[in-house]
Amino acid sequence: MAIEKEITCIVCPIGCKILVRVVENQFELLGGNKCKSGIDYAKSEALDPRRMLTSSVLVNNGEWPLVSIKSSKPVQKYKIYSVLKEIKKIKVNAPVRSGQIIIKNIAGTKIDILATKSIKK
Numbered sequence: 001m002a003i004e005k006e007i008t009c010i011v012c013p014i015g016c017k018i019l020v021r022v023v024e025n026q027f028e029l030l031g032g033n034k035c036k037s038g039i040d041y042a043k044s045e046a047l048d049p050r051r052m053l054t055s056s057v058l059v060n061n062g063e064w065p066l067v068s069i070k071s072s073k074p075v076q077k078y079k080i081y082s083v084l085k086e087i088k089k090i091k092v093n094a095p096v097r098s099g100q101i102i103i104k105n106i107a108g109t110k111i112d113i114l115a116t117k118s119i120k121k
């Protein structure tokens with residue numbers, strides 16, 4: 001079955017509306033992009049959409065009760081729910097250093113969850 005989608009390119013502020021068709025996981029560009037960068041973006045968005053993930057986790061004995069975190073790479077959209085579920089269960093001990101790996105290979109994604117802030121004891 002063929003699915004046609006309009007994808008707004010976010011690579012630059014122009015925000016081209018790119019029309020694509022996906023047939024059995026094959027990508028076809030129908031138009032709307034003003035440059036080649038839009039093709040890669042639309043292809044990835046149509047076949048394997050991913051998002052950078054940010055959130056926070058609880059901290060034991062820290063100067064603050066939460067530490068902000070981010071994924072080391074964009075997470076596949078269909079995996080975001082299981083990743084967030086795992087993040088929710090975590091509690092780290094202070095001190096926490098910015099850039100520290102909080103969870104390695106979260107939900108089997110080969111993506112790590114990193115602290116984006118330092119928290120003292």
Ligand code: SF4
Pocket residue numbers: 009010011012013014015016033034035036037038039
């Ligand atoms: S297709 Fe090119 S010009 Fe259009 S929004 Fe994407 S990067 Fe910008």
